[in-house]
Amino acid sequence: MPAITGDEYLRRVNALKSDVWYDGQKITGKISEHPAFAGMIKSQAALYDLQHQKKNMTFKCEKTGEDVGVSYLIPRSKEDLQKRRDMIQEWASFNGGLMGRSPDYMNTVLASFAASLEVLKGEKKTFPKKLKSFYEYARENDLSFTHTFISPQSNRSKLSVLDEEVTNARIIDKRDEGLVIRGAKLLATQGGITDEIIVYSTPGTAEDDQSYLFSIPSDTNGLKFVCRRSFAHCNTPLSSRFDEMDTVVLFDDVIVPWERVFIYENIRAVASLYQDGKFIPFTLHQIVSRQVIKAEFALGVAQSIIEMINIDEYEHVQGKMAEMIRGVESIKALLFKAEGTGKLDQSGVYIPDPIPLYVAVNEFQSFYPRCMEILQQLGASGMVTLPSERDFSSELGEDLTFYLKGYEKGGKEKVELFRLAWDLSMSEFGSRQTLYERFFFGDPVRLAHAVYRAYSTDSAVRRVKRFLK
Numbered sequence: 475m476p477a478i479t480g481d482e483y484l485r486r487v488n489a490l491k492s493d494v495w496y497d498g499q500k501i502t503g504k505i506s507e508h509p510a511f512a513g514m515i516k517s518q519a520a521l522y523d524l525q526h527q528k529k530n531m532t533f534k535c536e537k538t539g540e541d542v543g544v545s546y547l548i549p550r551s552k553e554d555l556q557k558r559r560d561m562i563q564e565w566a567s568f569n570g571g572l573m574g575r576s577p578d579y580m581n582t583v584l585a586s587f588a589a590s591l592e593v594l595k596g597e598k599k600t601f602p603k604k605l606k607s608f609y610e611y612a613r614e615n616d617l618s619f620t621h622t623f624i625s626p627q628s629n630r631s632k633l634s635v636l637d638e639e640v641t642n643a644r645i646i647d648k649r650d651e652g653l654v655i656r657g658a659k660l661l662a663t664q665g666g667i668t669d670e671i672i673v674y675s676t677p678g679t680a681e682d683d684q685s686y687l688f689s690i691p692s693d694t695n696g697l698k699f700v701c702r703r704s705f706a707h708c709n710t711p712l713s714s715r716f717d718e719m720d721t722v723v724l725f726d727d728v729i730v731p732w733e734r735v736f737i738y739e740n741i742r743a744v745a746s747l748y749q750d751g752k753f754i755p756f757t758l759h760q761i762v763s764r765q766v767i768k769a770e771f772a773l774g775v776a777q778s779i780i781e782m783i784n785i786d787e788y789e790h791v792q793g794k795m796a797e798m799i800r801g802v803e804s805i806k807a808l809l810f811k812a813e814g815t816g817k818l819d820q821s822g823v824y825i826p827d828p829i830p831l832y833v834a835v836n837e838f839q840s841f842y843p844r845c846m847e848i849l850q851q852l853g854a855s856g857m858v859t860l861p862s863e864r865d866f867s868s869e870l871g872e873d874l875t876f877y878l879k880g881y882e883k884g885g886k887e888k889v890e891l892f893r894l895a896w897d898l899s900m901s902e903f904g905s906r907q908t909l910y911e912r913f914f915f916g917d918p919v920r921l922a923h924a925v926y927r928a929y930s931t932d933s934a935v936r937r938v939k940r941f942l943k
């Protein structure tokens with residue numbers, strides 16, 4: 475089946491009978507109609523429809539000749555990589571970059587694994603051929619994915635390996651039918667509303683029974699998704715449409731069939747696929763492409779506030795905008811640099827330069843929260859003087875339209891803009907977005923270590939040595 479439409483996505487999501495728990499109850503009936511999911515699922519369906527409405531969203535599959543999603547494309551040239559960026563940004567533009575787990579994220583991850591099979595050569599208990607066929611199957615059927623990588627946050631001390639009560643999902647048995655998994659994983663955004671979930675242990679895993687890579691359908695027996703409270707409220711411009719639910723993932727003796735096991739009981743293979751393969755550059759390229767759109771969206775909201783209450787003559791306002799512009803342009807420049815200084819590897823895959831992307835994603839972890847702070851500083855009380863649409867339709871409407879007016883704009887228009895700014899930067903949805911970017915691709919402290927370790931200072935040091943001579 476070629477790239478799917480929104481209707482096909484809806485059909486599949488509703489056909490799945492995943493074990494999704496919301497507020498003490500298992501969700502029954504169509505998940506696309508549940509108030510916690512309806513808005514977001516509709517938005518995701520619209521993304522799939524865009525694949526058929528916009529140019530450059532698909533490419534001809536080398537195997538089937540059919541049109542499949544560009545997010546599955548393994549780039550063979552700089553142009554391919556730019557094609558990927560265009561596609562990612564087309565989807566991100568639809569939601570202001572606020573759907574961090576739009577399908578292109580995990581499709582990219584899977585494509586990166588499939589392009590990295592050489593790192594598994596000679597490694598025991600790894601199945602690179604199966605991983606490749608699974609990638610092709612996913613690409614040709616346009617599967618949707620969520621993922622869960624991190625262990626539960628019960629004990630993060632250096633000595634946590636000594637804990638006797640293990641919470642992290644682990645292999646408890648190996649049977650003819652497959653691996654048996656028991657335990658939990660930290661979380662999966664969009665858990666329970668995708669065809670499949672990819673489960674992976676990130677580097678740092680110290681136990682064999684906790685090292686694996688596999689993918690299973692979201693409605694696999696014993697797999698449970700436990701939701702947080704929904705942030706999707708009516709009459710909110712962003713939360714009502716883009717609240718990607720976060721779920722705790724529980725594995726109640728889940729059987730993972732052998733054909734879906736790609737790595738097991740091999741700590742080194744798990745680490746190598748992450749560090750030595752193409753996961754980091756490809757995934758970072760997807761993330762930063764989306765973050766550019768998100769930063770531009772925040773910039774657009776900030777400038778709209780400035781115009782709405784006519785504050786652009788103040789120097790500190792200009793200074794705050796300059797700060798946002800510097801950030802947006804720096805991230806864009808880093809993205810272009812990564813594409814420009816990418817390299818073809820021996821297998822003919824074009825890999826973006828990971829260093830500028832690492833820098834961009836680490837920078838975004840503090841830049842995005844700062845943008846949200848600036849929105850609050852510019853918007854001030856406008857962020858809370860927000861009568862509802864019903865108030866504007868009531869007998870108070872005329873008064874509110876006048877007393878809440880902006881600069882050359884009526885009260886309703888002003889409140890609509892400020893409600894958007896509030897939803898972006900202050901609502902539960904907005905706060906979660908900020909938290910999300912703070913921790914995207916990992917804890918900022920450890921990500922900074924990774925940037926330092928990945929960066930070569932050799933030429934800078936050589937120059938200092940020459941200078942000293």
Ligand SMILES: Cc1cc2nc3c(=O)[nH]c(=O)nc-3n(C[C@H](O)[C@H](O)[C@H](O)COP(=O)(O)OP(=O)(O)OC[C@H]3O[C@@H](n4cnc5c(N)ncnc54)[C@H](O)[C@@H]3O)c2cc1C
Nearest residue numbers: 621622623624627630661662663909910913915916917919
């Ligand atoms: C909104 C949201 C959605 C997410 N969605 C997903 C998802 O879909 N799938 C998925 O797999 N993950 C997801 N994540 C998880 C994300 O990858 C993690 O939040 C991130 O890796 C940080 O891990 P942690 O939350 O366990 O924080 P922790 O590692 O527990 O960190 C907590 C604090 O302790 C400090 N700390 C802990 N250990 C160390 C150390 N060794 N050295 C120095 N300081 C340390 C950290 O600096 C931090 O201040 C999501 C997270 C958020 C917030």
